[in-house]
Amino acid sequence: MRRNLVLAAAIILVASHAAGGEWRLGLQGGASNSGLSGDTPSGVSMGDKSGLAVGVIGEFSLAEDVWLSIQPMYLQRGATTKIKVSGQPEGIEGPTISMDYIAVPILARIVSGNKRTYVMGGLSPAFLLDGQQQEEGAKQDITSDFNGFDLSANIGFGLMVPVGRPTLSFEIRYEQSILNLAASRTEEDDDVFPLRFRSSGFLFLVGLLLPLGGK
Numbered sequence: 001m002r003r004n005l006v007l008a009a010a011i012i013l014v015a016s017h018a019a020g021g022e023w024r025l026g027l028q029g030g031a032s033n034s035g036l037s038g039d040t041p042s043g044v045s046m047g048d049k050s051g052l053a054v055g056v057i058g059e060f061s062l063a064e065d066v067w068l069s070i071q072p073m074y075l076q077r078g079a080t081t082k083i084k085v086s087g088q089p090e091g092i093e094g095p096t097i098s099m100d101y102i103a104v105p106i107l108a109r110i111v112s113g114n115k116r117t118y119v120m121g122g123l124s125p126a127f128l129l130d131g132q133q134q135e136e137g138a139k140q141d142i143t144s145d146f147n148g149f150d151l152s153a154n155i156g157f158g159l160m161v162p163v164g165r166p167t168l169s170f171e172i173r174y175e176q177s178i179l180n181l182a183a184s185r186t187e188e189d190d191d192v193f194p195l196r197f198r199s200s201g202f203l204f205l206v207g208l209l210l211p212l213g214g215k
Helices: 002-019
Strands: 023-038 044-047 049-063 066-070 073-085 088-103 106-111 117-135 138-141 149-162 167-177 197-211
Touching: 023 044, 023 167, 049 088, 049 197, 073 197, 117 167, 149 197
Parallel strands: 023 073
Antiparallel strands: 023 049, 023 197, 044 073, 049 066, 049 073, 066 106, 073 088, 088 117, 106 117, 117 138, 117 149, 149 167, 167 197
């Protein structure tokens, strides 16, 4: 599946170049705020964790005010955990889970008539680089607890501000995993991770786009 997605993105880019439309290239960066949800083990609750999102943008105009946007990025996801303990109603802090991905969102950006706001949506394949669990200062590699590939649905809203020839963009984006992130395990495994879980959360992004010309 992942090979098909990458191949599809390459075909789209080649076809777009042949069509001779306008191109934009740029950079973007910001913060992620994500969490995990699923069949959480009894006595364990999950909370959100902040991280980093940084990458590049390549866009091609499909029609007036409609852009195909491919945005490879380094993306941090994760979650905090809290464990219920008798006599402590609020529980105690459990392990913090961190996951590092290379994600390749493939999105449609639709710009409003005033050229200042836009909505976007699409799919984001992501490839796991590393998984870590940290508790009381000690880190443990848990990469094998996760599937190496994820696919998320993305939707968002943004504001565009011209600064001469380049354009600044300010965006809030929601992403929701479609696939189960858990690697195969049994219920007897001693782990805070559910057997089925997904990641979801928000990205807060600032981008700089530079037009490369057009017809």
